[in-house]
Amino acid sequence: MNSLFLFAMVLGLLFIGVPVGVSLGLSSILFVTFFSHDSLSSVAIQLFGAGQNYTLLAIPFFILASAFMSTGGVAKRLINFAIASVGHFQGGLAMASVLACMMFAALSGSSPATVVAIGTIAIAGMRQVGYSKEFAAGIICNAGTLGILIPPSIVMVVYAAATDVSVGRMFLAGVIPGLVAGLMLMGAIYIVARIKGLPREEWKGFGAILDGAKEAGWGLFLVVIIMGGIYGGVFTPTEAAVVAAVYSILVALFVYRDMGPLKETPWVLASDHASARIGFNAGVYAVSFFMVWMILSFFATDGMEATGKIRAVWGLVMSLAIFVGYLVKVGREHGSVGKCLAGGMGIWRRNLLLLVKSFFPALFGSESRATILHATRTTVMLMFIIANALLFAHTLSAEQIPQEITAWMLQAGFTWFTFLIAVNILLLLGGQFMEPSGLLVIVAPVVFPIAMELGVDPIHLGIIMVVNMEIGMITPPIGLNLFVTSGITNMSLASVVKAAMPFVGVLMLFLVMVTYIPWISTALPYALMGPELVIK
Numbered sequence: 001m002n003s004l005f006l007f008a009m010v011l012g013l014l015f016i017g018v019p020v021g022v023s024l025g026l027s028s029i030l031f032v033t034f035f036s037h038d039s040l041s042s043v044a045i046q047l048f049g050a051g052q053n054y055t056l057l058a059i060p061f062f063i064l065a066s067a068f069m070s071t072g073g074v075a076k077r078l079i080n081f082a083i084a085s086v087g088h089f090q091g092g093l094a095m096a097s098v099l100a101c102m103m104f105a106a107l108s109g110s111s112p113a114t115v116v117a118i119g120t121i122a123i124a125g126m127r128q129v130g131y132s133k134e135f136a137a138g139i140i141c142n143a144g145t146l147g148i149l150i151p152p153s154i155v156m157v158v159y160a161a162a163t164d165v166s167v168g169r170m171f172l173a174g175v176i177p178g179l180v181a182g183l184m185l186m187g188a189i190y191i192v193a194r195i196k197g198l199p200r201e202e203w204k205g206f207g208a209i210l211d212g213a214k215e216a217g218w219g220l221f222l223v224v225i226i227m228g229g230i231y232g233g234v235f236t237p238t239e240a241a242v243v244a245a246v247y248s249i250l251v252a253l254f255v256y257r258d259m260g261p262l263k264e265t266p267w268v269l270a271s272d273h274a275s276a277r278i279g280f281n282a283g284v285y286a287v288s289f290f291m292v293w294m295i296l297s298f299f300a301t302d303g304m305e306a307t308g309k310i311r312a313v314w315g316l317v318m319s320l321a322i323f324v325g326y327l328v329k330v331g332r333e334h335g336s337v338g339k340c341l342a343g344g345m346g347i348w349r350r351n352l353l354l355l356v357k358s359f360f361p362a363l364f365g366s367e368s369r370a371t372i373l374h375a376t377r378t379t380v381m382l383m384f385i386i387a388n389a390l391l392f393a394h395t396l397s398a399e400q401i402p403q404e405i406t407a408w409m410l411q412a413g414f415t416w417f418t419f420l421i422a423v424n425i426l427l428l429l430g431g432q433f434m435e436p437s438g439l440l441v442i443v444a445p446v447v448f449p450i451a452m453e454l455g456v457d458p459i460h461l462g463i464i465m466v467v468n469m470e471i472g473m474i475t476p477p478i479g480l481n482l483f484v485t486s487g488i489t490n491m492s493l494a495s496v497v498k499a500a501m502p503f504v505g506v507l508m509l510f511l512v513m514v515t516y517i518p519w520i521s522t523a524l525p526y527a528l529m530g531p532e533l534v535i536k
Helices: 002-015 020-034 041-051 055-071 074-086 092-108 111-128 133-148 154-163 167-173 175-196 206-231 237-255 274-301 306-334 337-363 366-398 401-411 416-431 436-453 458-472 480-489 493-516 519-529
Strands: none
Touching: 002 020, 002 366, 002 401, 020 041, 020 366, 020 436, 041 366, 055 074, 055 092, 055 111, 055 154, 055 206, 055 237, 055 366, 074 092, 074 111, 074 206, 092 111, 092 133, 092 175, 092 206, 111 133, 111 480, 133 154, 133 175, 133 458, 133 480, 133 493, 154 167, 154 366, 154 436, 154 458, 167 175, 167 206, 167 237, 167 458, 167 519, 175 458, 175 493, 175 519, 206 237, 206 274, 237 337, 274 306, 274 337, 306 337, 366 401, 366 436, 401 436, 416 436, 416 458, 416 493, 436 458, 458 493, 458 519, 480 493, 493 519
16 A cells, blocks of 8 residues: 555656656655655665666766767768668658668667757758658657667666666667667658658769768767677776767867867868878878777777787788878879878878867867766756666665565466566556656566566566657657657647657557567577576
8 A cells, every 4th residue: 555655656746747856756755754664864875876876877978978979060971871871762861861860879879869960950951852841850750769779778778777687788689679670660761752752862872872981980980889899898888988978079079070179170171282182091091990900909809918919910011001002003193102192291290280289178168068068967867867766666675566566467367478568558658757767767676576577588678668768758748859859840749749650650560579579689689698697
């Protein structure tokens, strides 16, 4: 009976408009004070413990990386690459928007950030070639949900912290479902495009795809660093988040130069001679190859051991071969090789001086401070919700509520099949009213022990919960992606809901597939890391 009062307090506070974090924390404190044998000191212990959770430490850094990737011009480059890849299909621009969302999701780990970064550019582009505003908004609203499914995902980190499962396995488990969900959305768009006769882009050849890949390469390489570092044993997921944040800052400020004092300052000026550009490009290709080679070698050898040093020498030799080969082959066509080399060195010297001069002004400039402040606000809001949700979960555990629910469900004859139906219904309903991370921290400790009793794989359960959170972000009245899409399109919330609903059916079908075909979620983590071992 007391447990019913606890849930009633939470729902009542939410109903009258109290913020989610406050509702969870206040309900827990009142329950412990008047109905529980637990000490009030446990409240303080749990709140401080939430802030000391090593796994959750990854969240602020992933948010910071997402903020700099969103502020910089990564989104525009990803969209151009996606258009070059799939734009020539019927409805290609819409399909390219989904592909761009998939790629940006792998950089940000956030659905709202994906909607803002890709939607701001893609919706305007679709409108220019004849797509309706409603159709474009519906696509971006749904495709943006992939931000929490394709790794690295902040919601997956929260689930791992709430249930003590491996973050690395969760990230691997999200790869295949993320690709399947994206392809299903693109398939639905293609069918609609054929029916409505939507336009297609001109096929510009594989050269355009290669050019787009080169432009977007610095952003996409972040995925290689994160996933390669984690599964190469170089660093933990939390350390990977720190590396991702530093890499994103450097790329946004000094490589793409889309913010800071170097904004709109190209690496190569219009006044630079063609021969000088050839020399510069030779250096770019050689340096880029050497950096990629060194990072991949570091992952492969788990640090700079003897084997790693040998590979470094090989990398240097091959980089020099690329530099000389390109310079000789292309340089001869535009004059002497020496002239190309001298001109290229001049461009490199100019840019290195610019980097040295602007390094600290860029790091501490107004745009960087504003981006960091925005990331800090998001982090504080999310961590406040998570801390109070963990307090609520502790209260549930202290009162043995999950165990009581487990016993009741087993006595009622629930199987894993019917249990997963109940979990999906619970999460779909809860996702309409609560922020994903907060809901997940509340529900996961309750359903996790039941799932273990019924033989449901913990990683499979995590992906099911994440997909439910996806759908919750595009269902009224609280679906966050609906509000974000409404903000960037100046459409009413009702219009965005109407635009998004047709594609929600695709995600519902995907949810059924993920729920009852465990292989989709477990194949990759089982193959590379083995099954998750539950020790408590």
